[in-house]
Amino acid sequence: MTHTLTLRRPDDWHLHLRDGQMLAAVLPETTRHFDRAIIMPNLVPPAVRSSDAAAYRDRIMAALPEGSGFKPLMTLYLTEDTNPADVAQAHANGLIHAVKLYPAGATTNSASGVQNFDNVRGVLEKMAEISLPLCVHGEVTDPAVDIFDREAVFIDRILDPVRRATPGLRVIMEHITTSDGVEYVKANDKDLGATITTHHLVINRNHILVGGIKPHYYCLPVAKREEHRLALRAAATSGDARFFLGTDSAPHTDPNKESACGCAGCFTATNTMSILAHVFEEENALDRLEAFCSLNGPAYYGLPANTGTMTLKKGDPVAYPEKIITGEGPVTVFDPGFPLHWHVET
Ligand code: NCD
Ligand code: ZN
Numbered sequence: 001m002t003h004t005l006t007l008r009r010p011d012d013w014h015l016h017l018r019d020g021q022m023l024a025a026v027l028p029e030t031t032r033h034f035d036r037a038i039i040m041p042n043l044v045p046p047a048v049r050s051s052d053a054a055a056y057r058d059r060i061m062a063a064l065p066e067g068s069g070f071k072p073l074m075t076l077y078l079t080e081d082t083n084p085a086d087v088a089q090a091h092a093n094g095l096i097h098a099v100k101l102y103p104a105g106a107t108t109n110s111a112s113g114v115q116n117f118d119n120v121r122g123v124l125e126k127m128a129e130i131s132l133p134l135c136v137h138g139e140v141t142d143p144a145v146d147i148f149d150r151e152a153v154f155i156d157r158i159l160d161p162v163r164r165a166t167p168g169l170r171v172i173m174e175h176i177t178t179s180d181g182v183e184y185v186k187a188n189d190k191d192l193g194a195t196i197t198t199h200h201l202v203i204n205r206n207h208i209l210v211g212g213i214k215p216h217y218y219c220l221p222v223a224k225r226e227e228h229r230l231a232l233r234a235a236a237t238s239g240d241a242r243f244f245l246g247t248d249s250a251p252h253t254d255p256n257k258e259s260a261c262g263c264a265g266c267f268t269a270t271n272t273m274s275i276l277a278h279v280f281e282e283e284n285a286l287d288r289l290e291a292f293c294s295l296n297g298p299a300y301y302g303l304p305a306n307t308g309t310m311t312l313k314k315g316d317p318v319a320y321p322e323k324i325i326t327g328e329g330p331v332t333v334f335d336p337g338f339p340l341h342w343h344v345e346t
Contacts, residue, residue: 003313005311005313006311007290007310008309008310009307010245013195013244013297014038014174015246015269016251016265017060018251021326022251022327023060026267027070029269029324036306038246040100042100046109048077048112049076050087053076056074057074074096074097075096075099075100076090077102078123078134080116082120083123084125084126087099087132096132097303100137101113103141106141108220121165121166127170131302133171136159138174138181148205152181160184170191172193172195173195174246176196177221177223179227182232182234185242185243186242192242193243195297196292197247198272199223199248200232201279204226204229205222205225208223215257215262216335237288239288239291241291242296244293244297245272245293247268248268251331252265253329254331256329267332274340274341275340281342310344317339318342321333
């Protein structure tokens, strides 16, 4: 039995850090284990222009724990008014690594997202030309579509037509939650990858709804049936270079989660590596954890893998805080529902 595992230092290819006091409190939870992260731009107001992303990057750098070499990889929030030249310049000077597409109204702070995809054609064509990836929140917002079907319908109605209309556009399907997402990625050899979260490898929709409603398991895209969780596990642990880690760690304070209209998001930054080692061990795939966390993501983004290493050791149950205390209120850490035994060595 394996008890020690050493891998290249991991990255998180989908992360919410927020701003201000929340940023200050949650940032160390990520920088402890991850060298880089793709930073989501859904602030209030969103980071739309390159000047917004530059200012946000400066605030993140100012909040870094002392001595941290963490590198935030910035993104721009795509709107129907986004200027292709501004995007191209932000990419050329190394500020941004992706543009994020939120269908308007799909999730937290997505009101300024895209409604009419014809209006972003120019930006997408520019991105294809300069090889800048588009990170996609893949859910339709049509109220007539059941929330559990919104990812599958998005692939057919929007993603596939947009990709066909924009040859060469490099797309990352963010936080896929269905076997439909897995199959769509696998059917495409070029210019398509997908991130998978920690929590979608652990929970299915029963965890949210059986035995009382569990707000800390509610996120978007919402967890689906067990068969979908199993498809995500198979994809993540397969070693297939098109699948990589994006935790979608998304802090909301407890009052905002435990509410009559609770916010979507699971906060997994603190214990992600221990959970992933547990999941990969259950799938007899510990030897592929490095590909998922540390190699496939940088390869897709055209960046080198990190040079440092991380060692995980199996032992007594891992102690981690139930909540992170922030200046805005407590944030509950994701509870996988089982004890964790893989410790990240410091
Ligand atoms: C994210 C957030 O809180 O910003 N929430 C979530 O449930 N994942 C937004 C998102 O990525 O959809
Ligand atoms: Zn997210």
